[in-house]
């Protein structure tokens with residue numbers, strides 16, 4: 001299981017529901033530190049919680065974008081696609 005918040009690879013055992021941060025799965029660390037506190041915040045301060053969710057979503061997108069750009073650069077340097085095996 002690949003965590004959709006931190007990008008780390010963790011066993012299936014540690015898969016948690018990553019909503020409302022992202023529509024997918026996350027690791028227990030991200031669940032404890034990000035997802036659960038935001039869920040609690042949503043009950044009392046929904047506006048603040050929504051702002052935090054928006055911030056996290058944009059940073060997750062930026063992270064994925066940077067990863068793709070780095071992959072393109074790596075491919076360019078070697079003139080061919082990297083073997084994933």
Ligand SMILES: [Zn+2]
Nearest residue numbers: 003006027030
């Ligand atoms: Zn994580």
